[in-house]
Amino acid sequence: MERASTKGVLGHLSLLETQMRSCRGKHQQLNRTEQLKAKVEALCVQKEQLKVELHTLQRLQKVRSTLDGNGADDEMDDDSENADILQLMAKCARLKDLLHAHHLIGGYDVVKTRQDKGLCITLTTAYEGIYLDTYHLEMDLSPKLRISRHDIPPFIPLNSLVETTTQTALRPFLDFLSQHLNAFTGRKQQLKLVKEQHKSVEVMESNVLCSVLVLLVRVPERKLPVLCILDYTDHSRSLPTGVKFECDDEPPNFEQWKKSCRILLERPVHKALITMKSLGCIV
Amino acid sequence: MEKMSVENKEQVEALEAQIESLQAEVEELQRQKQDNQLDWFHFKGHTREAMMFLCKQRPEQRKQTLVSKLIEEGEELEEDLKQQTQMNGIVLNGITTKTLQSSSRNLIQQICISGHCSDLVFNVEFKLSEVKEADRSERRITEMNVVLDSFEKQNFSIFLSGVEESRDLPLFFRTLRTFSDRCGDRSRAFLHFKDKFPSLVSVPGCCRSEVMTLNHPQIPSFMLFFHWTINVSAEGAVSPHIDLLTKIPKEALKLFPSQPVGGASEAFHSLQRILGTEAAMESIIRAVGLFPDNQSECEA
Structure with missing residues (x-):
């Protein structure tokens, strides 16, 4: 202060500046603690959330393994909160998994269309463990069995095949088709591998x-x-x-x-x- | 002022330490969540809503609506599965999936599928790896292992080792189904003849029997056998093969050393080529039973 009075206006200004600076520093420090506190809070919330999720997943897993028939039966009388929802979820998850398994084993994916009057069928092909092209068929079931649209290669005599097929015996038809398509993609893949490897x-x-x-x-x-x-x-x-x-x-x-x-x-x-x-x- | 800044510094350090430990805990929990067999992949649509409801991320959701939505979804899925099972002729009982490796580009899972195709019980285990590249993804099966539990497993042995090597999962199931269909044909034919000619025909063992016996009640020592096998080639082609075998006492053979009985199987095969399997079998049965044509045993 004394120095300021001796140095006049300029000195006073510089003093104000230092005061400002220290004040801002303190403020910054406060800000930093605030920030850190907020972060801690956010992390705590995240941790709690994860714990709840994990707990729910574990409960769901337990219900699921009971459904699969390899869990202990005494776990079934879980009458805790929302046990009914867990049961339903586990059931849905299991059904979805089984549908996925049907797809993996090369099953025919069937979807009914137009109030059960039509069918969409997807045929998967695979060769030596690699899933290759999929082919699709759209069929009318009534009044007569008919293929309305498809992307099956033209050298497979689809229409003459369909004539010998009845609505109840779709599977032999699909088996035949699948065998031909798999053989075709198999030959195609072999040709590709010959070009690549030899x-x-x-x-x-x-x-x-x-x-x-x-x-x-x-x-x-x-x-x-x-x-x-x-x-x-x-x-x-x-x-x-x-x-x-x-x-x-x-x-x-x-x-x-x-x-x-x-x-x-x-x-x-x-x-x-x-x-x-x-x-x-x-x- | 000095004192306050020291205090602050301490506080900052403590907070930073707290953040570090919290971060480690969060990471650990996230890892556990990822390790869990049920990953978030399952949760789409209503199940995802339900998961969020259970995790209290959606307090505004009404439980009753959620329950009815889930029930509806479950019913739809059940219907789908029924249809798929019927179409594929294969009943799947369970699938377990374990994620071995997961990143944005690739996913490796250990999958075990169990089920049955009529009475052929199977258990298939394999690794499925999925690699995503630009706009398409490639799915590949590695390390496939099949366990088949049935009377007929010896028919499959050559095919099975080949299919495990070529990891052709769809081929395995196509062959399994065709085999089971052919077994069905056989047991239907056996049953048909047993019903039509009850005093002559007997089928030892269960409905999966490979043998049908013809035995005329008045000549007990004289027997004919139809041996109907279903073979599976290494490639997975399923082909039925029927042999006609005879059991005739030596004394009788001495009296009739002529060819027909000795060449029974060959004779049957030419008959089969002309008449077809079932008609050929029927004409043999009629010959053994001394029934006139177009008459069943009951009418005779």
Whole structure:
């Protein structure tokens, strides 16, 4: 203060400034504690909430395992608050899970439409553990069984199939369809895997139905090219029904090619090629 | 002023420590929640509302409306499941799901499904991994393990090891169902003949029997057997095969050393090709029972 009086107006101003600054600092400190307190409060609320959620989940789990038949029975007389809601929830969750399981095992997903006059069916395909394309059918059930819309590839004779199907025997029809679709996606997937895994094998020809596959392989001796023709006459299978080899030069080692033929008839082509390579039949 | 600032500093430190411990607790709880088998994935629609109600996040919700909504949802789901079960011919009893790994991009679950297809009881365990990429996701089954509990499990042994290796879950269930349908055909045929020719035909064992016996009451030592097996190939193709076997005393064979009895099975197969399975069986039964055509035992 004394210094201020001696230094005049400027000094006074600078004094005011320092006072302001210390005041703001104190204020900031207060603000910081407020903030931290708020955070603690928020965390406490979150913690409580999580505890409630966890507790509810655990109770639900208990009810659920009783429903599944592997929980202890004495847990059933849970007459605590909202036990009825828990029961209903566990039931819904179980039903949803079972529907999901039907989907996973490749079941036909069926939805009734237009007051039960129509059906929407989804067919899943899978090959070697990988779920692939799904196909859909929309059917009229009455007055006559009829397919109104679908995305099934045209080479499957759907309409002639439907004519032999009755409303009560939808399953054999769907089984047939599913077998064909799975075989088709299986062949398609094999072709994809051959292209990915076997750079030394050239795919010369294939068709949309994947029922013919012509591969160019090379034998170890002088790298002679040999055409390998796979014929998938049975469209309900993903393995070939016939294998032929064609070679411009002298006929190759007969015994070895007979063995290769057998391998190609018994195994999916991408795997058969691996075996043939390891046996030294091709490079 | 000095004193106050020290006090404040202490307070800030205490609060910070408290926050740290709270954060650790929250994290632990979140981890526990994630580990719980029932994850939030289940809670959609009304179940999600119910969960929020139970967790007191929605005090304004009326309990009665919620209960009736849940009952309605349960009924709809039950109807769906009934339809799915009927369509697939496979009854599922239980599924347990355990999440092994979960992130925004991929999800790995250990799944165990149990159920039955007529009286073939199964238990399938596998790992399902789901990888999300841009606009599509790939689902893949790894490490599949099948337990089949039935009389017919030996028919499946080759197929089962193949299907476990190729992890083709849908193929397993398609084959299981076709097999069960063919078994149904067989037991229906056996039952039909047993009803039509009760004194000649007997089916030893339960309805799953592979054998039907023909025995004329007046010639007890002479017997014919239909051995009807259902084979499952490694690829999963199901094919029935019927053999006709004979049991004739040696003395009788000495008297009639001619071919027909010895080549019974072959003869039956050509008959089967011409007439079809059931008609071929019926004509054999008629021959054994000495019944004229188009007459059942009761009329004769």
